[in-house]
Amino acid sequence: MISLLARLFLRKKDPADLRRGYGMLCGAVGIGLNLLLFGGKFLAGTLSGSIAITADAFNNLSDAGSSFVTLVGFHLAGQKPDVHHPFGHGRIEYLSGLAVSMLILLMGFELGRSSLDKILHPSPVDSSPLVLGILCVSIAVKLYMAFYNHTLGKKLSAPAMLATAVDSLSDSAATFAVLAATLVGQFSGVLIDGWVGLLVAALILWSGAKSAKETIDPLLGTPPTHEFVQRIRDLVMAHPGIIGIHDLIVHDYGPGRVMISLHAEVPATENVLDIHDEIDNVEKELQEKLGCEAVIHMDPIVTDDGVTAETRQRVAALVRCIDDEISIHDFRMVSGATHTNLIFDAVVPFGFRLTDAQVAEKIKTAVRALDGTYYAVVHVERSYT
Template sequence: MGLVRLFIKDCDNVTDPAVRERYGILSGTVGIALNLLLSAGKLFAGLMTGSISITADAFNNLSDAGSSVVTLVGFKLAGQKADDGHPFGHGRMEYLAGLLVSLMILLVGVELGRSSIGKILHPEAVDFSLVSTGILAASILVKLWMGQFNRGLGRKIGSAAMAATAADSLSDAVATAAVLAGTLVNRFAHVNIDGWVGLAVAVFILRSGWGAAKDTINPLLGESPDPELVKQLRDLVLSHPQVVGMHDLIIHDYGPGRRLCSFHAEVPQDADILDAHDAIDHIEREIKEKFGIETTVHMDPIATADEKVNQLRRQVADLARVVEPEMTIHDFRVVRGPTHTNVIFDAVVPHKCRLTDEEVLQRLRRAVSALDPTYQAVIQIDRAYVE
């Protein structure tokens, strides 16, 4: 990563939008320069030999140069500071840039497939040239380097857009290798497979484009957070003795380095409120420092000293897991009256549960009543934001 150290100041501070912008500019500039050179070389080779697959590969590199422009502009826009109209910044422009790159990959694949089918139906002779062979071989090496370069940048800053660019470069290397193999087969085995090679390359490009598109669409739609991140957050929160539980964790992604989260922290109802509040403030600062996530915590007081309530809570939690193995409960409390006892709690149901909310309610109510006919379950159904 010598180029990174040379051109990007403070390159290890990857949570800084300005640093991320410089990574994007470097990736885009390198991509534009190399792809234009490769496109010119392959176009020359394609016109000289009359090969549809080489010519198509040249236009593929030209579209890659356009993709690099999109990447560069996307990172430039994503680096803009928050304003009145966009209080969470413009970080999602990076995802949009990755999506546009993916769409360009798919368009190239479709066009290459169309041209290749035409060449299969109406084959034409292809001339062999050592110059064109050398250009293709050099192109493979350049694209392999570009793939590793962008993959390294993408991993360094956690960028889906750069991951899409890296996937594009590696698919180009495979595509060009297939074109080179077809050229050699035509020269030494005298079998014209130019159209078939072009079609195989098109399928590979389409598959790569679709995979890259999914990686950028998911964060735009609002994907479930990384389970490892969720575990680390839980471990951090519960490492504070003032907190006995947490629930309703929500993580919003407004672009790389721009995440917000909120959750409810359960504290004993008889705890010192100032001590508990100080612990909550400390947790918010810790999450910001360790994960770069702005956090808002709601404090929930719960009864922990009443052993009968604790035992009933454990029983109801077990009943909930019988209904759905990954269901959890929180905000549990018991209100006793002269004729019946209200057992009040929230049930968190995973999205993959096939039962409707009403079916979950009915099953939980029957299960609680089976413990004691005087128990009446008052239940709020929540759908899980993290799995």
């Protein structure tokens, strides 16, 4: 159905507009389907007297509200950058995904409270072919919604749609449990309606908490994937004149709105205008191939001095002996009458087993052991990738 509607209504070729259109289309379809499910389940819950079915109906009503939030989120996120938001409005998608998660948690709490009341005051649940048919159709519809939201959410990198997919899958499992409880009560007389409702509530609360974490993380700031970092590295290093890169930082302002900054090591003997032209080419290619706005800082390094190059390699090997996770960059040597300063940066990951002071002290000791006239002037920093 989504594919058919997309062919009918989504004719824009621009990737950003197409992404926005798919998000709004899925939100509109979700509103319609969830309202239909709410009406059917509310009728079934009224006819059967089942608190689990009635609660599940209101869960679908909250899902309709979630789909509305998703639709509005995609619409607002698609707005162009303006004077107040120069980086665009892409993070609204994360906020809409968080709002969906909060609604899921709210409905899980309300369902749990209603189920506890039903456990304390049990009553028979009546079932009929109409009630059972509505529940079976609901399971099928929710599985379909989980499928298309997950597929498009992965394709478009849309957290709100992925959160909706998780919600739809948990809803189908919840409705299946309600159906099982209805059948057990009908054929055995065992009243487990309230207990099943409590189980459904726990499942909904778990999915809501999981979805909330997945949408809060990008708002707080998460590191880029290893694959994305490698694509950047491969693209930059493919250019002649670039010897190495470090201090890569990726700023995420929402799907399709990524800014990166990095330091590119270049030969100190090259003409600065030629190197600057090459850096411009790298930035242009990053924009064209990865959709990234890039800012690249040039770090000139000595390549024709055998002593500096050899010493750098020896120091890098010593640092790796301390820990394989430590790397160095911006290495230079400043010679004096009595000693030589080896000036460089050491990069360690977040949560490293040693403090910055301990890392610096170990490196200084290792460098002094390498040559008594060498003094390490080292700055310890963290890796953002």
